[in-house]
Amino acid sequence: xxxxxxxxxxxxxxxxxxxxxxxxxxxxxxxxxxxxxxxxxxxxxxxxxxxxxxxxxxxxxxxxxxxxxxxxxxxxxxxxxxxxxxxxxxxxxxxxxxxxxxxxxxxxxxxxxxxxxxxxxxxxxxxxxxxxxxxxxxxxxxxxxxxxxxxxxxxxxxxxxxxxxxxxxxxxxxxxxxxxxxxxxxxxxxxxxxxxxxxxxxxxxxxxxxxxxxxxxxxxxxxxxxxxxxxxxxxxxxxxxxxxxxxxxxxxxxxxxxxxxxxxxxxxxxxxxxxxxxxxxxxxxxxxxxxxxxxxxxxxxxxxxxxxxxxxxxxxxxxxxxxx
Numbered sequence: 001x002x003x004x005x006x007x008x009x010x011x012x013x014x015x016x017x018x019x020x021x022x023x024x025x026x027x028x029x030x031x032x033x034x035x036x037x038x039x040x041x042x043x044x045x046x047x048x049x050x051x052x053x054x055x056x057x058x059x060x061x062x063x064x065x066x067x068x069x070x071x072x073x074x075x076x077x078x079x080x081x082x083x084x085x086x087x088x089x090x091x092x093x094x095x096x097x098x099x100x101x102x103x104x105x106x107x108x109x110x111x112x113x114x115x116x117x118x119x120x121x122x123x124x125x126x127x128x129x130x131x132x133x134x135x136x137x138x139x140x141x142x143x144x145x146x147x148x149x150x151x152x153x154x155x156x157x158x159x160x161x162x163x164x165x166x167x168x169x170x171x172x173x174x175x176x177x178x179x180x181x182x183x184x185x186x187x188x189x190x191x192x193x194x195x196x197x198x199x200x201x202x203x204x205x206x207x208x209x210x211x212x213x214x215x216x217x218x219x220x221x222x223x224x225x226x227x228x229x230x231x232x233x234x235x236x237x238x239x240x241x242x243x244x245x246x247x248x249x250x251x252x253x254x255x256x257x258x259x260x261x262x263x264x265x266x267x268x269x270x271x272x273x274x275x276x277x278x279x280x281x282x283x284x285x286x287x288x289x290x291x292x293x294x295x296x297x298x299x300x301x302x303x304x305x306x307x308x309x310x311x312x313x314x315x316x317x318x319x320x321x322x323x324x
Contacts, residue, residue: 001026003033048134053091054080056132057125063210070252075121082106092135094126096143112146119145150306153273154280155179162265170247171257173230175274177245180227182278182296185271187213189251194240196223196231203231205297219297283310 001022002011014022054076061072082102088094099119107115119140126138155163163175177188183205190211195204201223205213213219223231234244248254258271275296282292289311293304 001029003029048091048129049089050080050083050091050094053129053134054125057128060128070250071117072121075118076125078106078118079122079125091126091129095139099140099143113148116145116148119143152276152280152306153269154276155267155269155273157281159267159269160277162267163261166265167261170245171254171261173234173245174254175258176227176230178271178274179277180224181221182275183221184214184275185251185254186211188244189246189254191244192240193235193238193242193244196235196244198223198232198235201228213297217297217299219294221295279304279307280310283307284312286312 001014004010014025016022016025058073058076061069061076079102082105083094083098086098086101088098099122102118103115107118123138123140123143126135126140129135130138160175160179164172167175174188177183181188181203183191187205190208191203191205192208195206197203202220203223204218204220206218207213207216231244255271262269279292279296282295283289287295289301289304289308292307293301296304298304
C-alpha cells in the first residue's frame with residue numbers, strides 16, 4: 001500500500017496475498033488517516049516551534065517545579081539560544097547530534113556534573129513535550145550523560161566560625177540555620193513559623209502551594225542548642241503564616257551573597273556546602289547513616305552513603321562486643 005501523510009510518502013505491506021483481506025486492510029488504513037491517528041503526533045512536533053514550547057515549559061517550571069528554578073531556567077535559555085543559532089525552528093527536529101554539538105561548543109571544558117545537568121533539563125523538557133502530544137517520543141531519551149564521581153566539600157569548624165564572624169544579617173542567620181539543620185536553600189526559603197515547634201524543639205520541612213521538598217519527602221529536624229536562641233529571637237512579633245527567613249524575593253540572593261563572602265575570606269566552597277557541612281560533622285561524630293538519611297530527607301540511602309567514610313571506626317567497637 002502506498003500512501004502520503006503530511007507530505008511524507010510511505011510504502012507498507014498488507015501482510016497477505018488475499019485480495020479481499022488486503023482491501024479490508026487498505027480501508028482500515030484510510031479510516032485511520034481520516035481520523036488523524038496516523039501522522040498526527042509527528043505533524044504536531046513539526047508545528048510546535050522551539051520558542052513556543054520553551055515559553056510553555058518555562059511557565060510549567062515556575063508554577064509546578066520545586067527544584068532550583070533559577071538554575072533550570074538559565075539552562076533552558078542556553079539551550080534555546082543554541083537552537084536559534086543552529087536555525088532549529090521546530091522541536092520535532094531536535095536530535096542527538098544537536099546535543100553532541102552543544103556539548104562540543106557551549107559546554108566545552110565544563111565539569112561532568114554541569115554537562116549532566118544541561119542534558120537532564122532538556123530530557124525533562126522533551127519528556128513533557130511528548131506527554132503534551134507535541135512530539136511522538138523523546139528524541140534524546142537514549143543520550144547518555146557523563147558518569148559522575150560523587151565528591152563533595154564541607155567547611156571546617158574554624159571556617160564556619162570565620163563565616164559567622166564576618167557575615168552580615170540576614171546572611172549570618174541563614175548560615176547558622178543551614179549548618180544546624182542541613183536544609184536546602186529552597187526549604188529554608190519556604191519555612192514558616194507554623195513549622196517551628198518550640199515546645200518539642202524541632203522544625204518541619206513541609207510542602208506548600210508551588211513547593212515540595214526534594215523527593216516530596218516532608219521531615220522533621222531537631223532544633224540544636226546553638227540554633228534555639230536565634231529562632232526565638234527571630235520569632236518575636238511573627239505570626240504562624242510569616243516566613244522564618246525570607247529577606248529577598250528570590251532564594252538565589254542567598255547564593256550570591258554567600259559567594260561574595262567566600263571570595264572575601266578566600267574560602268573555597270558554595271552555599272550548598274553548608275548542607276554537606278551539617279552532614280559531614282554529624283557523620284564524624286558517629287551519627288548512623290540511616291539517621292543521617294532521615295535528617296537530610298534523602299529518598300535513597302545510597303545518596304547518604306557518600307558520608308560513610310567520615311564515620312569513626314564504630315564497626316570495630318561493635319564487633320568487640322562479641323564474646324565467643
